[in-house]
Amino acid sequence: MSSEKVSVADKLSKVSDYWNPVIVGELNNQHVKLVKFKGEFIWHHHEGEDEMFYVLDGEFDMHFRDKVVHLKKNEFIIVQKGVEHKPVAKTEVSVMLFEPSSTLNTGNQVDDVLTQNNLKTI
Amino acid sequence: MSSEKVSVADKLSKVSDYWNPVIVGELNNQHVKLVKFKGEFIWHHHEGEDEMFYVLDGEFDMHFRDKVVHLKKNEFIIVQKGVEHKPVAKTEVSVMLFEPSSTLNTGNQVDDVLTQNNLKTI
Numbered sequence: 001m002s003s004e005k006v007s008v009a010d011k012l013s014k015v016s017d018y019w020n021p022v023i024v025g026e027l028n029n030q031h032v033k034l035v036k037f038k039g040e041f042i043w044h045h046h047e048g049e050d051e052m053f054y055v056l057d058g059e060f061d062m063h064f065r066d067k068v069v070h071l072k073k074n075e076f077i078i079v080q081k082g083v084e085h086k087p088v089a090k091t092e093v094s095v096m097l098f099e100p101s102s103t104l105n106t107g108n109q110v111d112d113v114l115t116q117n118n119l120k121t122i
Numbered sequence: 123m124s125s126e127k128v129s130v131a132d133k134l135s136k137v138s139d140y141w142n143p144v145i146v147g148e149l150n151n152q153h154v155k156l157v158k159f160k161g162e163f164i165w166h167h168h169e170g171e172d173e174m175f176y177v178l179d180g181e182f183d184m185h186f187r188d189k190v191v192h193l194k195k196n197e198f199i200i201v202q203k204g205v206e207h208k209p210v211a212k213t214e215v216s217v218m219l220f221e222p223s224s225t226l227n228t229g230n231q232v233d234d235v236l237t238q239n240n241l242k243t244i
Contacts, residue, residue, distance in 0.1 A: 003184075005191050005199045008176075027172035027200045028222050030152060050149035054130075056196075062125075069127050074178075077127045078149045098220055100150055 044107030058093030166229030180215030
């Protein structure tokens with residue numbers, strides 16, 4: 001079986017809500033997800049999963065307990081497992097996520113109104 | 123420990139040769155790599171690893187035994203394990219790779235002059 005290409009712009013155009021990642025690829029038990037952020041998320045961490053945030057468009061702040069990292073287009077950050085973090089976006093930002101397919105958006109210890117248990121694949 | 127951000131443009135500016143991926147991130151036993159292609163690579167496959175190619179700048183053709191997929195900026199393709207493929211770039215293209223840290227650029231069955239056994243982390 002050979003593969004189909006994915007246009008990130010096409011997929012992003014189908015994302016209309018915030019904080020609700022969609023799955024656009026899967027490899028080696030990892031998911032590639034697209035998500036739009038706007039506003040402030042909640043503090044959380046992932047017990048067993050590192051998480052990568054790559055900015056496709058816009059900018060946001062990744063808050064850690066000891067610092068804030070400002071991320072712009074074409075920059076990424078890897079948040080290691082166990083590290084508390086909170087994304088905050090003053091304006092809309094589009095982000096590509098790489099993380100294990102087991103990863104929950106609000107972490108494993110939080111069950112919040114923002115928790116997305118069933119992600120769509122688009 | 124909290125994380126540092128990575129500027130993909132900064133890292134790419136340090137890549138001067140073709141077909142020689144550099145490691146720019148690691149998470150969940152996966153590597154994030156940057157590579158520049160120009161010309162024609164060799165046919166190969168990866169026995170146990172899926173591989174993602176995300177085009178950062180430029181364009182290239184991914185040849186499969188049954189078709190050719192043309193990839194442009196902000197498009198990606200996931201090549202599943204076992205699937206033979208050969209990247210060909212008429213002009214320089216910059217690509218982000220996402221794959222297990224065990225992945226060899228020419229696949230597990232090929233030891234070629236193009237094989238890179240010791241990737242740099244930059």
